[in-house]
Amino acid sequence: MYQLIKPLLFKFDPENIHHFVTGGLRRASRIWGVKPFLKNAFQLDDKRLEREVLGLKFKNPLGLAAGFDKNADFIEDLAGFGFGFIEIGTVTPLPQPGNEKPRMFRLPDDEALINRMGFNNQGVDVVAHRLRALDRKGLIIGGNIGKNKQTPNEDALGDYIKCFDQLFDVVDYFVVNVSSPNTPGLRELQEKEPLKNILNSLQHRNRKNDISRPILLKIAPDLSDSQLDNIIEIIKETNIAGVIATNTTISREGLLSPESLSKETGGLSGKPLRKRSTEVIRYLSEKSGKAFTIIGVGGIHSPEDAIEKLNAGATLIQIYTGFVYEGPGLVKRILKGILKVVK
Template identity: 70%
Template structure:
């Protein structure tokens, strides 16, 4: 069924059709019986799927990655598809339009996407207000936070503090995003000194509260082994909860896509990222002696891909491009496989 729907959807601009579909889901959510119908088709509950990771109980280990719902506007709609958790954002202190359009491109031959969205969002205050109204029903919500494009890197820590403070009471965990390739200079914050400053500052702020929130770091797949060694050391020294591996890649190796398609600037996601993201998960898991939690994301298009991430050392997984190419039924396929 989804193969037919996808043929129609893929005739339209990727960003435009995304909002058309999500707006339609929002409208249908108000139709009596529709949410219950969606849950009956896509949701799957089983005691063996429950997982406790960094102190939080997840009803299942399959999440929706950040970027799909930047402003937290469609959480209840997406929860109908069986996700155990949803990560909103990346959000910045001030609203910003992101990069010029077009800024998202399909590489159909590779089952991939290239995006250079640029942290387009309505700002952290708007997101916080929205999250206060969401019906959660056991759903875990993560907040992915970043810096505004115009904030110099030396002042970036203040942007992360602002987002952290505003979202503290309305999210279950935080993700520090310093790995998007679409904000100029952002990846420089993955270097040891600035990253230690950001994470230590947030941890001090976190530990001042009677209730603390798990903090995770989202990293790029393009880091060298030496840089990954630094990441392990940083996570252990700052005592954050773990890592999300990985964000999109700037690599264009081994693509079937045309030269024109490959030449688009931005981060590549989808099947071409499957192997590398799993390699990073395995490296971090083994190098750290399994001392922190890892959420695996990157090129999960099947139950087999999901299992490989878990076998490599991930405690939880997230999907994004696989959700676009394989459809909402992918979540249930993965969950059924995990039960077996």
């Protein structure tokens, strides 16, 4: 059904149609009988899909990546499609509108998206309040945190600490986002010393609590091997739980789309990212001796793509752009594919 209506949806601005569809999902899920329908149509419950990772129990290894539900507005509704976990954000201390519109573009010839959203969100206080009121029903929720655009890099640590403290009691794990290409200067925080400072400071706060939360680092696919070696070293030194590989790319290599689309600035996601994100996962896994958890994301549009990530060394996986192009049925198809190869 989704493939029948997708051409109509793709006639409209990507950001506007995103709000239209998610709003419609919220309204529909309030109708009697819709939630049981979603469960029967989209969810796949099987003990063989369960994973013990990061000290947490996931009902399956497939999650929804950050960016889709920035403000934790639709967690209960999206959970109906069978995700094992949902990552909200990126959340910043203060609300911010993000970059000027238009800021999201479809590249149908490449089955890709370019976005330069710029961490548009309602701020950590609003998101934390919404999560406290949520009926989670065992769903694992990750909190992806970043800095405000107006915060200079030398003060960025304070932004990450505020988000960490405010979300600590309402998320199950944290993701430190220093790899988005859409906040000026943000990727400079991936350099060794500023990154160690942020991660060590968060870990210090983590240890002060009766319980600690797993902290992961989301990295760019555009890092060189030497930079990836630094990431491995930093993870071992700071003792964080692992990485999410990868964020969107600034590369435009090999695109089929017309230049009018491909020249748009921002982060590219979708099928063109599949190969590079898998390469990064494999490199980190092999060079580290599987020393930490890797959540694989980037270009997963099929069960085969998902299994490729898992075989490369990912323990969990996430989708976003594939969800847009393939529809909600992709979740169940991926899980069925994993069951076929699970030991």
